Every structure is written in structure tokens, then in C-alpha cells.
Amino acid sequence: MEVIAPLAVGAPLMAAAVIAATGSLLPRLAADLVAVAVAAATCVLCVLLLAQSSGGATVVWFGGWHPQDGVAIGVDFAVDGIGAGLAAFIAALTTAALVFSARFLEAEEAHLHVLILVFAAGMVGFCLSGDLFNMFVFFELASVGAFALAGYKVRERQAVEGSLNFAVTNSIGSFLLLTGIALVYGRTGALNLAQAGQAFAHAPADGLVVVAFALIAAGFLVKAAIVPFHFWLPDAYAVALTPACLLFSGAMSELGLYGLGRVYFTVFSGPLGSHREALEAILIGAGVLTALLGATMALLQDHLKRLLAFATVSYMGIFLIGLGTLGAAGVAATAIYVIGDGCAKAALFACVGIVQHRLGGVTQRRLFARGLRIRRTGALFALGGLLLASLPPSGPFLGKSMLDDSLIAANYGWVVAVVVACSMLTGGAVLLAAARVFGGLGTHPTGDRFSEEEGGEPEVEGSRNRTPAVMAWPAVALAAASIAVGLVPGIDRAATAAADRFVDQPTYAREVMSGQRVAVPSVSAPPLRAIDWPLGVASVLGAVGVAAIALRRSRSTGSLAAVADQLDRPLTAIRALHSGHVGDYVAWLVAGAALLGGLVALAAS
Amino acid sequence: MSFLPYAVAAWLFLVGVWGIVTSRNLIHLVVCLTVVQASTYIVLLGIGYRTDAAAPIFADIPTSTPTVDPVVQALTLTDVVVEATVVALLLALAIQAERRFGTLDPNELGALRG
Numbered sequence: 001m002e003v004i005a006p007l008a009v010g011a012p013l014m015a016a017a018v019i020a021a022t023g024s025l026l027p028r029l030a031a032d033l034v035a036v037a038v039a040a041a042t043c044v045l046c047v048l049l050l051a052q053s054s055g056g057a058t059v060v061w062f063g064g065w066h067p068q069d070g071v072a073i074g075v076d077f078a079v080d081g082i083g084a085g086l087a088a089f090i091a092a093l094t095t096a097a098l099v100f101s102a103r104f105l106e107a108e109e110a111h112l113h114v115l116i117l118v119f120a121a122g123m124v125g126f127c128l129s130g131d132l133f134n135m136f137v138f139f140e141l142a143s144v145g146a147f148a149l150a151g152y153k154v155r156e157r158q159a160v161e162g163s164l165n166f167a168v169t170n171s172i173g174s175f176l177l178l179t180g181i182a183l184v185y186g187r188t189g190a191l192n193l194a195q196a197g198q199a200f201a202h203a204p205a206d207g208l209v210v211v212a213f214a215l216i217a218a219g220f221l222v223k224a225a226i227v228p229f230h231f232w233l234p235d236a237y238a239v240a241l242t243p244a245c246l247l248f249s250g251a252m253s254e255l256g257l258y259g260l261g262r263v264y265f266t267v268f269s270g271p272l273g274s275h276r277e278a279l280e281a282i283l284i285g286a287g288v289l290t291a292l293l294g295a296t297m298a299l300l301q302d303h304l305k306r307l308l309a310f311a312t313v314s315y316m317g318i319f320l321i322g323l324g325t326l327g328a329a330g331v332a333a334t335a336i337y338v339i340g341d342g343c344a345k346a347a348l349f350a351c352v353g354i355v356q357h358r359l360g361g362v363t364q365r366r367l368f369a370r371g372l373r374i375r376r377t378g379a380l381f382a383l384g385g386l387l388l389a390s391l392p393p394s395g396p397f398l399g400k401s402m403l404d405d406s407l408i409a410a411n412y413g414w415v416v417a418v419v420v421a422c423s424m425l426t427g428g429a430v431l432l433a434a435a436r437v438f439g440g441l442g443t444h445p446t447g448d449r450f451s452e453e454e455g456g457e458p459e460v461e462g463s464r465n466r467t468p469a470v471m472a473w474p475a476v477a478l479a480a481a482s483i484a485v486g487l488v489p490g491i492d493r494a495a496t497a498a499a500d501r502f503v504d505q506p507t508y509a510r511e512v513m514s515g516q517r518v519a520v521p522s523v524s525a526p527p528l529r530a531i532d533w534p535l536g537v538a539s540v541l542g543a544v545g546v547a548a549i550a551l552r553r554s555r556s557t558g559s560l561a562a563v564a565d566q567l568d569r570p571l572t573a574i575r576a577l578h579s580g581h582v583g584d585y586v587a588w589l590v591a592g593a594a595l596l597g598g599l600v601a602l603a604a605s
Numbered sequence: 606m607s608f609l610p611y612a613v614a615a616w617l618f619l620v621g622v623w624g625i626v627t628s629r630n631l632i633h634l635v636v637c638l639t640v641v642q643a644s645t646y647i648v649l650l651g652i653g654y655r656t657d658a659a660a661p662i663f664a665d666i667p668t669s670t671p672t673v674d675p676v677v678q679a680l681t682l683t684d685v686v687v688e689a690t691v692v693a694l695l696l697a698l699a700i701q702a703e704r705r706f707g708t709l710d711p712n713e714l715g716a717l718r719g
Contacts, residue, residue, distance in 0.1 A: 155705070158717055161706075164702065168634070168638060168695070171638060171688070175618070186652035234717075580716065581715075582634070583711060
């Protein structure tokens, strides 16, 4: 059994190496089949790990270097329910992305497969790792793959610029993270999460703890694209190759929050636990700001991938709100929400990939009313919009309802309004684009001074007159999966049980350091509140309403137009902040990190 | 235990970030990024340093000899390798930027806005 966890990381890495070595000899079909088969096998391995996790964490010490006298000499994988579940989700998305990319143009050497597999291996390793420094290395491995995937279309100007912004900002985030890790090691002499957590368990929240936590949190929040660290994300997602977008939007950003949660609960919950309320306020505040900004920006976008990128930013804010409650209920809700919403966003990106192939464009001004001849893609895209608006009884609905309930229980009832508003706005933004592109409704959008250049390079080989099955089916399967997450019986119970364990530092430390597995007790998830169903319906209706109002806005001259004019100036100012200039982004990043450090210091004082 | 390495690290971090923010050339910007990164090396090595301790090679010294911490040195080496990859990628992108935009000045790229 000990071999499963290392194999889940080793298999995609080995496959990537083999494909890279033999790529020029292999026929394309063979590379496709090997890559998809390995990704699917990785997914099976992660599901096995998930099944095992009910009996306690699976801890693997590489080279057999078990801890001695409370000191972790070796490096471990410590796999619990949340980690294994996220890894399985990543592997499933990778499989879908690889199937989707089977008809994508590329050079003969199958570089695309290699990059996607390395990217996935890094992400899976990050989820399974029980060691701070290994988490850093796996994240870097995934990031380098991601930078290359974002800049894959090197002949396009936007791809080069987007990838540069992505790589520079995220590297600085990594440096913050690494400095924080070094400080933890300096104080505790441990890189192992469990051992560092034990050393910190009864420590006071002194200056070093505050600085180390602030640095680690800032590093992870850069990766998670939380305001004001979010600027790189729309630039990177708008230019990346579509199969990469599936993985970026569904899984990569979420890993930043997973990392923050993992490190907080296993290492810092001891010294910072007594300042929990102030910390909650900081995280939830940042989440609210991110959710609102992302949702507003999504509504203003002309470029479809950029629209979805800002929707991703908004959802990262919502997930940070869930994590920010710093309790098991919020973590369980976020876990389900991440999977339901991740599948929906991946399906939406897949639809945009199909649109790009069939219609040769990605901006609404170019595509206006041209989607009439691909109605089925249009229907799927609109369904994706409804899913973002938490259509009952889908996965996003279940996640959102559990999140709302946990917020009410944590005395953050007002934040429910923000969550509902953001699902309305992001869903509405997608529905608005669907109405324009696939329905020809409203007026023809014209470019403004923010209009992006259109990427001119075709991504997919073959005739534009039909959608290849390998592109259509992953899109349908992902949307179906997003709905199915809400219907699986007992998924809320399983998530709650796994989340209980995720936030439990003493048990985690005992399982890792003494090697005794502690079975996860079965719990009953609290039933959804009566208000959740009307809220879900209201979000969907609200999203439709937002889209309808925005469609009318361009025509109307009455009071609506007056309100819109009032809003015009602040919105333009906010959009102008997203300047595409890497220096600006780094300045925001450093200012944000300093602010976060100050706030954490205040919280701990 | 001296504060000097941490002060040097903070200085390197800030001066590197300043360079990135004000850079007018992508190659310069990438080099500034490596300056920021150098701050992480200093922090790591500073944490493992002990005054008057030997190098952690026990071939010709008794195992009870105080040595500097080899773990942070291994971390630094890994860090160097990881970032070498990133820098190579960034320099490749800078070459592509020069081809597509005809300039290396980040102020004149501007294909992505709003």
C-alpha cells in the first residue's frame, strides 16, 4: 500500500520523461494515448488514497527514514482526505485536459503532453506532501510547467507578455514563501509539518511566528490570486492554451489556498489559534474584496477567456472566505465548492476552446451573433453560467449552501450577501456573453480603450466546420460532473469528516510522528438550512436579471443609463489599475505583503 | 547569531524589487529577480551558520565537532536549481518579447489591459 502515494507523483513524471525522450519518434496518437492513460491511472491511484483515508492518514517515509525520538529525519507524504480528494480532482481534470488537447496543433515532439504531465505531477505532489520544503519544490515544479503552458503560443504578443507577468509575480511569491519556510526551520529545526506544529503547539505568537506566517500566507495568496496579488491571473489565463486553462482555472489557484490552509492548521494553529477571530477577519475581508472585484471585472470583459479568468478571481475570493472561517464546516463547504465550481469553469473554458476553433475568435465584439450556428456549444456555455450562479441542486449549489450555513454559524451572516451577489454577477457575466455570442441579443459590442488584441493563431488542427468529439465530450463530461457533485449521496458527510481531520493539528502530528493511524470517525453533516434553496433560486434568477439589465443598458436612455454613467468613472479607474505592466503588479504585490504583515502583527498583538 | 545576514537579505529583497518595478529592460528585470532571490539564499545560509563551526563533512573530523547546518545548504542548492529553470524560461520569453514587440522595454508591451 505504501507505494500508491509516491506512484501518483512518479507515474506522470516518468511518463513525461518517456514522452519527452521519445517524442520525435512516437506517432502523435501514441503520445496522446500514453498521456491520457497515465493521467487516468494517476486519478485511480488518488481515488484509492481517498478511499484509504477514512482509516486515517497514509504516511510514507521515503527511503524508510522514520522519525526517531520525535525528530523527522526523513521526508514524508502524509495523505489525508482533503489532500487525496484534491489530488484526485486534479488528476481527473488533467485527464480531461489531455483528451481535449488531442487535436491541438503542436510541434512534433509532443511538448504539450510533457508540460501538462509535469504540471499535474507537481500539483499532485503538493497535495500529498507532508513537508514544508517539498511543498515549495512541488509548487515550483508545477509553476514552471504552468509558465511554459501560459507562454506556449510564443508567436502571439499577448502570450509572451502574459507569461512574463505570470512568471515574475509568482516567482516573487515563491521567494516570500521560501523565506517564511526558512524562518520556521530556524525556530523549530523542522521542515516536517507535523514536527514544526508540535514545536509551535504551545509557543506564543511572537515576532518570528508573525513574520513567518505573514510571509508564507503572502506567498500562497499570490498563487491564489487574492487582491491585491491577483493582477497576474487574468493576464495568464487569457493567453494560455485552452487545455492549460482547464487546469489553471479548475485547480492551480485553489492549490494556493489549500497550501495556506494546510500550513495554518498543521503548523500555526497553536500560536495563532488564540488570535483566531482577528485572523478570520483579515482572511474573510480579503476574500470579500477579491470576490467583489473579480465579479465586477468579469462583467466588464469583452474577451471570453479574460471574463472567465476574472470569474476565477471572484471564486478564489469566495473560497478564501470559506477557508477564512478557520473551522471544519467552512473547509468542508469550500472543498465541495472547489470541485463543483472547478468542473463548471473547466467546462466553460472548454466551450471557449470550441468557440475559438469553430468561429476563429475569443472576443464578444468579434463573435457577436456568430454563435448561432453552434447552438449546442451555446447551450452548454449558458448551462456553465447557471452553474456558476449555483443552480440547484448542482455541486456549486451544495458548496455554496454549506458555505452560507457555515458563515451564519460563524456570525458572518452579512458575508452571505456578498457570496450571493458574486455568484449572480459571475453567472450573469457568462450569461450575458452567451446571449450576445450565441443568441445575437443586445447591441453589437464595440471595443473600448481596454480592448484586447485578438489572438490570431489557430489552436486546433482540422476543419472549422465541425467540433471534434475529443473536444465536445470533455466539455459535456465536466459540466455533468459539476452537477453530479451535488447529487452524490453522503458527499457532504464525507467532506465534513475529512475537514474535521484537516483542522486537527494534534491528531495530524500524532499520525505522522508515531505512525499510528487514527480512523476518521463518521459524522453527520448538518442538513442545509431552509433558506438555502430560495437563496440558490434567487442567485440563478439574479444572474439572469444581471444579464438582462446589461443587455438593455446599451440601448436605454432612462434612469438605468444615468446610474450606469455614475458608475462609469470608478469602474474605468479600477480597470485602468490592471495595466498589464509587470512593474506595477510587483509594486502591488510588495505593498500587499507589507499590509498583510502589518495586519497579522496587529491581530497577534 | 548576528542580525547582519537578515539585514543584508532585506536590503537585497528591497533593492531587487525596486529594480523590477522601475526596470526599462526585460533582461535587467530578470537579473533583478535573481537579486531578489539572492535574499532567500542569505536567509537560508544565515539560519544554518554557527560561528567557529566546521563544514559538515565528517570524513576527517570527529562526529562531535560542531558544524554548520547542512540542511539549509541543501535547501539553498535546490532553490538555485529551481530558480535557474525559471530564469532560463524568463530569458527565453524576453527574447520572444523582443521579436514580437520589437522592444525590451516593459513600458511598451501593453498587449494586455483592463
